[in-house]
Amino acid sequence: MIRREEVTSKVEVLDIIAGEPTYLLTAQRAARPDGKVRTITQKVAVLDASVLHRLYENANKGDEIEVTIVTEWSKNGYSTYLFDFRPISAPTEGVTSPTPVTVGAS
Amino acid sequence: MTKRTQKVAGDLKEYLSDVNTRLPRRLPLKEMAILVHDAHVRDGGASIHPRFGNLKRQALIAVSLYPERTLRINGSEIPFELIAVFYKQNADLFQDPRLILGTWYNADQDITYLDVTAVFPRWQEAVSLAATYNQIAVYDLALETEVSIGGTGDEPSDMPPEIQRLPPLMRMQEEE
Numbered sequence: 521m522i523r524r525e526e527v528t529s530k531v532e533v534l535d536i537i538a539g540e541p542t543y544l545l546t547a548q549r550a551a552r553p554d555g556k557v558r559t560i561t562q563k564v565a566v567l568d569a570s571v572l573h574r575l576y577e578n579a580n581k582g583d584e585i586e587v588t589i590v591t592e593w594s595k596n597g598y599s600t601y602l603f604d605f606r607p608i609s610a611p612t613e614g615v616t617s618p619t620p621v622t623v624g625a626s
Numbered sequence: 627m628t629k630r631t632q633k634v635a636g637d638l639k640e641y642l643s644d645v646n647t648r649l650p651r652r653l654p655l656k657e658m659a660i661l662v663h664d665a666h667v668r669d670g671g672a673s674i675h676p677r678f679g680n681l682k683r684q685a686l687i688a689v690s691l692y693p694e695r696t697l698r699i700n701g702s703e704i705p706f707e708l709i710a711v712f713y714k715q716n717a718d719l720f721q722d723p724r725l726i727l728g729t730w731y732n733a734d735q736d737i738t739y740l741d742v743t744a745v746f747p748r749w750q751e752a753v754s755l756a757a758t759y760n761q762i763a764v765y766d767l768a769l770e771t772e773v774s775i776g777g778t779g780d781e782p783s784d785m786p787p788e789i790q791r792l793p794p795l796m797r798m799q800e801e802e
């Protein structure tokens with residue numbers, strides 16, 4: 521393995537998508553040093569049964585949670601999954617803040 | 627007009643709007659990794675096309691249709707070897723000329739993201755597609771501005787497999 525990356529950050533829960541595996545879909549407002557902001561969405565596999573159980577118990581759409589996502593890199597590829605999480609707050613404001621536009625506008 | 631006599635497109639917009647052009651050769655992996663790395667260090671984010679290189683400030687709208695391909699790493703710098711591995715693992719998607727490798731540095735949390743992003747010259751095409759998939763926002767590369775389109779980000783129940791999310795590639799003459 522080249523490296524194991526463990527990244528912890530605050531995200532908003534968008535959805536928990538049941539399946540094999542189940543995925544956690546999150547969003548995060550991310551500001552660059554120059555002030556430019558983008559919304560980053562990530563869909564990460566939940567492989568650990570106990571983490572998945574706690575996720576269903578403690579995380580709902582709109583909640584802010586702190587996730588730890590692990591990516592294991594090798595020379596030939598990588599895999600990434602939700603390693604752990606902890607609830608932070610009840611639903612507050614969504615990540616969407618720019619002024620909406622009409623679909624089809626040009 | 628045979629492929630051999632077709633002119634090589636100067637940029638993605640020209641390629642998509644002129645059926646008489648062809649794509650330039652694919653950038654070597656090492657060159658691609660250097661472009662991504664250097665643009666990311668310089669600008670805090672990169673939008674690199676596998677054939678056309680850096681798309682910074684071009685008149686394109688970016689839509690993130692592949693959240694399952696998004697990765698995050700700690701810090702503001704992306705090691706060359708990780709860029710190369712990311713690119714190789716997502717090579718299936720990078721076959722489509724509308725898909726690029728994107729990076730973004732989140733200064734507040736000291737995290738860098740890598741993703742596969744779709745880009746479109748036409749605003750309406752980008753926004754319609756983003757709306758179809760309930761996206762929160764699109765990103766205007768020329769203005770370097772995110773524009774909300776009103777979606778919630780939830781995945782639609784009929785979300786197609788990754789390889790089918792883009793509409794068929796329709797190259798056409800540019801509108802007047």
